[in-house]
Amino acid sequence: MSEMTMSITRDKCMGHGRCYSVAPDLLSDDEEGFVAQAGQEFEVDGELIGQAEAAVGACPEQAIHFAR
Ligand code: SF4
Structure with missing residues (x-):
């Protein structure tokens, strides 16, 4: 399976803690x-x-991006 890239926008993260x-x-x-x-x-x-994918869905700020 090929790898995918995750990126997290610092300015959007409000520290809800759902992703981790x-x-x-x-x-x-x-x-x-x-x-x-x-x-x-x-x-x-x-x-x-x-x-x-769960982390992307859990973040209420849309701070997490995940794509090929
Ligand atoms: S769920 Fe989103 S806003 Fe919350 S800590 Fe994770 S990246 Fe930041």
Whole structure:
């Protein structure tokens, strides 16, 4: 399975914490409750695509983008 790329827009993240709750193997929180990967772009391995899609759906700010 080919890899896909996730990116998180830092300015949109409001720290709701939903993304790392549904994607614990992919995302984590920083000390203030924002997603630690905000502002980053990174490859997602095939076995974690389900968690990545869940994170996109869980974010109420549309801060998470996931595409080939
Ligand atoms: S769910 Fe969205 S707004 Fe909340 S911490 Fe994750 S990226 Fe930020």
